[in-house]
Amino acid sequence: MSMLYNRVCYYFWFVLLLNINSVSATENLHIAVASNFKAPLEQLLNKAPFADEIEITLSAGASGVLYSQIIHGAPFDMFLSADAKRPALLKQQELIIKESIHTYATGVLALWQPELNSSNSYIAIANPRSSPYGEAAKYYNDRYLKTNLSFVLAHNITQAFQFVDSGNAGQGIVALASLKAAYQQHANDKYLAYTQLPYQQYPAITQQVVVLKSTDNLAAANKVLSYLLSPAVQSEITELGYQKACSQC
Secondary structure, X not given: OHHHHHHHHHHHHHHXXXXXXXHHHOEEEEEEEEHHHHHHHHHHHHOOOOOOOEEEEEEEEOHHHHHHHHHOOOOOOEEEOOOOHHHHHHHHOOOEOHHHOEEEEEEOEEEEOOOOOOOOOEEEEEOOOOOHHHHHHHHHHHHHHOOOOEEEEEOOHHHHHHHHHOOOOOEEEEEHHHHHHHHHHHXXXXXXXXXXXXXXXXXXXXXXXXXXXXXXXXXXXXXXXXXXXXXXXXXXXXXXXXXXXXXXX
16 A cells, blocks of 8 residues: 555656646747737747747737837836837836847838729828837828828738728838738738838838846847847848848947
C-alpha cells in the first residue's frame, strides 16, 4: 500500500512540474499597434522564431488614441506608433525605455478609386487629429489634390480603407499596405486600382516602436523588437507596402 501511495505521489508531482514548466515557458506580451500595421504585424509574428514561446495580444487603433490610452495607464508592453511624435512625447514623460525607440517602417499613401465612374461624391481619409496617415492625407489633398469632394473622416486609416471597400466612399487616401494586404487575401483587381502618391509631397509617415517602462515582459519585448529590426524582416516590411525604415533614425 505504501509503495502504491509513493508511486501515485511521484506521478502527481511529476505531472505538476511538467505543467509548471509549460506555463513558465510561455511569455505574454500586449502590443498596441497603429491600425495600418496590424495585419502586417500579425503576418510577421505568425512565422517568428519565438511564435510558440510568446503569447502576443494586439490592440489596434489610431496612434493618437493608443497614446491617450497609454498615458492613462493602459497595460501595454510595446507601442508601434504610426508616427515619431507620440513616442517622443512618451519619452518626455519618462514612460518608455529610452533606448527602445526605433523606426520600424515608413508609411506610404495611395489614392484609391475602385470605380472610375462612381457617382459617390465622398472621399475617405483618416482623422488628421488622431492619425498620422490622416494628417499626411489632408496635407496632400490641400496642396495637390484640391478635391471638391466631401470628406468622410474615419477613426483610423484602416477604417478609411473600409469606407471605400464597402462603397460608402467613392475614393480614399489610404495606406498602400492595406491595398497590398487586401489583394494578397482576395486577388480582386479592384485593389490594384490605385495611384501611389509621391512620398515627397506629404510629411514623412515615420513609424516608430517603443517599449514601455512599465512592462513586466522586457525579455519578450526585446525579442520582438530585434526581430522587427532584423534585415530580413525589414525587407519583408518593404514588400508589404512601406518604405524601408531609416537605419539612422
